[in-house]
Amino acid sequence: xxxxxxxxxxxxxxxDLTPTQEQALEAHVDQCDDCASRLSALARQxxxxxxIADASLHRPRANRWAWPVAVVALAAAAGMVIxxxxxxxxxxxxxxxxxxxxxxxxxxxxxxxxxFDACASEAIEQGLWIPDVEVPRYEAEAACLTCxxxx
Amino acid sequence: MAGSSSSxxxxxxxxxxxxxxxxxxxxxxxxxYNRRVIVYLVGRGLRPCEARELAQDVWVRLMCQQRExxxxxxxxxxxxxxxxxxxxxxxxxxxxxxxxxxxxxxxHDPTGSERALDRIRLGRALSALDQLGDRxxxxxxxxxxxxxxxxxxxxTTFGLSVQRxxxxxxxxxxxxxxxxxx
Numbered sequence: 001x002x003x004x005x006x007x008x009x010x011x012x013x014x015x016d017l018t019p020t021q022e023q024a025l026e027a028h029v030d031q032c033d034d035c036a037s038r039l040s041a042l043a044r045q046x047x048x049x050x051x052i053a054d055a056s057l058h059r060p061r062a063n064r065w066a067w068p069v070a071v072v073a074l075a076a077a078a079g080m081v082i083x084x085x086x087x088x089x090x091x092x093x094x095x096x097x098x099x100x101x102x103x104x105x106x107x108x109x110x111x112x113x114x115x116f117d118a119c120a121s122e123a124i125e126q127g128l129w130i131p132d133v134e135v136p137r138y139e140a141e142a143a144c145l146t147c148x149x150x151x
Numbered sequence: 152m153a154g155s156s157s158s159x160x161x162x163x164x165x166x167x168x169x170x171x172x173x174x175x176x177x178x179x180x181x182x183x184y185n186r187r188v189i190v191y192l193v194g195r196g197l198r199p200c201e202a203r204e205l206a207q208d209v210w211v212r213l214m215c216q217q218r219e220x221x222x223x224x225x226x227x228x229x230x231x232x233x234x235x236x237x238x239x240x241x242x243x244x245x246x247x248x249x250x251x252x253x254x255x256x257x258x259h260d261p262t263g264s265e266r267a268l269d270r271i272r273l274g275r276a277l278s279a280l281d282q283l284g285d286r287x288x289x290x291x292x293x294x295x296x297x298x299x300x301x302x303x304x305x306x307t308t309f310g311l312s313v314q315r316x317x318x319x320x321x322x323x324x325x326x327x328x329x330x331x332x333x
Contacts, residue, residue, distance in 0.1 A: 010324070014321070026200060044194040052280065056291075
């Protein structure tokens, strides 16, 4: 019998041969040192496969949903923290009362003033005014409600 | 895999019956694990005909030990592989005056796996396994894990034909072989 192909030796180790094929192969391997050595190496690999399967079964399984679940859990936790955290506004001094009414009160006088643009630039530079947001209230009633300048 | 716990329970039940001396249970266990013992012995350098004979001795010894109540628990295939290893070393001792120290040290290895894969190769094999589809990996784990069922039972569990099951296992083995030989 010629040397059996590698596939047949592999099939022997996996138990995939028919009894007749198995008998013929074993009869050859019992007489042939080369094939016996190849078969022995393949049999050792077969034992490695058991070891690999065992290690694979006993390792922590990587979950494909682990990342999305972790992100959602983290977001939920952050939301809870923010929800239950005491409001910072309670710790800070009460900001000046700001109402849209003030803006309306201010606008007719201030926006029609010839120096409005210069005044507005100055107010923006000083951080006193953020256009289109809110207009701060000032103590001095006579002061310009935009830049704070008197008169 | 859903069926693995029930199949493990069924396997344990057969082992328990064998522990009580049930002959049918022993035949079931021999039918299931004899090939594994033979392949193990061929891996240790025996010819297939020698391996078959020694495997027969393994089962006879185990059954005698059970009858003499010297086996507290039958846990296969580990017990059969350990017995096979012991008998192989005994036969080597009979023919050789000196047994290599490493061989002698491993006589009582309960798992019978004296040729541990190194961590690097094992890691490579596991990552190659991860790159396969879930089904192929699970099929391989079931086929080569403890209490591996027959290929027909595997095919039923995974809803595949026996031929397809064999093909998938063949592909997985070829992949792992490439990784291990690199």
